[in-house]
Amino acid sequence: MSTEVRVPTLGESVTEATVATWFKKPGDTVAQDEMLCELETDKVTVEVPAPAAGTLAEIVAQEGDTVGVDALLASISEGATDGAAAAPAAKADAAAPADSGSSESIDVMVPTLGESVTEATVSTWFKKVGDTVAQDEMLCELETDKVSVEVPSPAAGVLSEIVAAEGTTVDAKAKLAVIGGSAASAAAAPSAGSESHAAQPAAASGSKPDVEDAPSAKKLMAEKGLSADQVTGSGRDGRVMKGDVLAALSAPAPKAEAKAAPRAPVPAEDASREERVKMTRLRQTIAKRLKDSQNTAAMLTTYNEVDMTETMALRKEYKDLFEKKHGVRLGFMSFFTKACCHALKEVPEVNAEIDGTDIVYKNFVHMGVAAGTPTGLVVPVIRDADAMSFAGIEKAIAEKGKRARDGKLSMAEMQGGTFTISNGGVYGSLMSSPILNPPQSGILGMHKIQDRPMVINGEIKIRPMMYLALSYDHRIVDGKGAVTFLVRVKEALEDPRRLLMDL
Known part of the structure; x- marks a missing residue:
């Protein structure tokens, strides 16, 4: 009996990879989950484990070959040798408790x-x-x-x-x-x-182990006149991969980093009352990404306000029936998500991103919903929100929000968003300018609903009003498009029937 070894899922939008290195050769005994080879895509390196114990019978895709998702890489013969069955036990040094x-x-x-x-x-x-x-x-x-x-x-x-x-x-x-x-x-x-x-640190401090760089990396280095010591390897044991060479070629010339201004001297009576805490990795990443967003995008914010009377009335009328039927509360986020999906169809550049000198338009909406957690801000993504019902959106937001607060979100759940909604109103914010979530080109800021006097048909009336803010990347979104998007969101919320009529 033989087991096929195939290319695993490589990640969103990645369709092929290059076989970089085989760690085993035909005839070798392998244990289940032991690493067989390493694949190299445009962005990441993927290790392929053995799906079963046995003997590596045949290698179909050689080093340097380009393969697609689910392509056959090799085959493993099960039961062809006793060595495979014995490997796990030998690896554990036959150390089961004994007399x-x-x-x-x-x-x-x-x-x-x-x-x-x-x-x-x-x-x-x-x-x-x-x-x-x-x-x-x-x-x-x-x-x-x-x-x-x-x-x-x-x-x-x-x-x-x-x-x-x-x-x-x-x-x-x-x-x-x-x-x-x-x-x-x-x-x-x-x-x-x-x-x-x-002894390990001492060994690590010595010279780099003699490892074989990926064939595609060696070829590219030869073409570009780079030596291995000019490239930092990210593969196993420091192996240089094709992506490492591309990164080295695209890296800007090193510039002297601007040093932060030294901290002013602190009086002795205050120093004893201070507490210094190291930033968490999450907080460091948030700080870096937000600053990178400001440095990269031509960010601008446009504002408007929305009369929430009709949306609030519709929610009040149907919230009990909605919860009874769907098992989830009807909140405002589903209305805003629907309104944004509606507006993104008319102004698709707000849902697009810049890739080099290209603009990538997304014919779908993966909605990021910013959520505050005890450790910092995270943005779980609701995929294909434009195709979901109100109930589906509310269930997804509730489930993602709980997982975010519990620290259970996976990396995959926070990747691939095309547009983001941030609700500062839950904390009492009346007005703010949200920062873009790269590489997205737009983010909508919701705020506190507050009763204000408004002139309606020549009369002053008290209405529940909310300020809206759209931050956008002016490199791809013009002012007209940004204002049009925000007006469409406003119109949909002030007359929710427009969402049903697709107007």
Whole structure:
């Protein structure tokens, strides 16, 4: 019996990859989930694990070949050799608890962090060395640029060693800790383990290991006259990939960074009352992306106001029936999402993005909904919001919002947005200028609904009013388009029937 090894899903809009490196050759014994080869796309490097244990019978796609999604890479013969079945046991050093007193040691590795995420910071250890842990019990929490990742114990036993302490930055393949099978092994592990791990930094500080760069990378470096020491490799063991060469070629000439102004001296009586806390990776990323947005886009904001009388009346009339039928509350976000999708059809450049010298128009709406969490602002994405019903939108917003507050959002859930809505009104904001979420070209800011005197047909009436703000990238969106978009949103909310009539 043989098992096919095929190209995995490569990511949104990525349709092909290049086979960069094979780690195994035909005839080699492989364990399930052992890495077989590395694929290289325009943006990321993808490792392909063995779908089953056995013997690598045939390699169909050679190094340097370009393959599409689900293409056949190789085949594995199952049961062709006893070695494959024995490999996992041998890898564990045949350390199952026995009368001899030996015990199995299992490494706790960094889990999959998400597409394009290469490192994380160990934020919190829930256990300490010597603690007994159950299988799947949470050991520690990692913090990436976007999300927090909990690391469960791969097996029951004793936490015999913590390799990466709190505050340590680790890569996607790093060892975090070691689980011993018994208290006896836990007592012995720190002394033996500390010596082996103490030797690792020394080895790492030496010369770069002799690794084979990706064929496509070597070819491109030769064409462009680059040497390997001019390119930083992102592949396994520092292997240079094609994307690394392209990044090196497109990188601007290094410029002297402007240093931040030194902090003014603090009086001694105040210094003792200060508290200095290191920024989380999420907060650092938020700061960097917001500043990059200001530096890159020609950002401008236009304002309008909307009379919420009709939308509020419609919501009040149907909210109980809506919740009874659909099992979710009817809020204002579904009205605004629908109104924005409606307006984006008329002004498609607000839903587009700039890619080099091209404008990419999106014939769909993946709506980002900014959500505040205890650790910072995140923007989960509701895909194909333009094709969803009011109930579908409300359910998606409720589910994404809960996952955001619990820190359970995945990287995939925050990627690919084409337009964003930010509701500062929930915090009492009356007026603000939202910052673009790159590479998007538009973001709508909602604000507090406040009763104000308005002139209606020559009479002063009290109406529930909300200020709206559209920040847009003036490189792609002209003033006329921005104002038209905001007016269409205003019209749809002041007369929600227009949404039903597609007017």
